[in-house]
Amino acid sequence: MLFLVAALLLLGVAMGTVAHAPLPVTLVMAAVIGAWLLVFAVRERHARHR
Incomplete structure (x- = not known):
């Protein structure tokens, strides 16, 4: 997930x-x-466990 945030931030900068x-x-x-x-x-995850 953090990778996704970093990728979106770098894409936004680019x-x-x-x-x-x-x-x-x-x-x-x-x-x-x-x-x-x-x-x-x-x-x-919580919904999947139910």
Whole structure:
């Protein structure tokens, strides 16, 4: 999952969407996306065990 977040962040930098945002904003948004993916993975794993 972290690999996915890193890949999307690097893709955003390469495409120029993140290049115009300050670094702290970029890091906060990467953390938000990572947390969202973590919550999604935990919910999916919990639902699969039921």
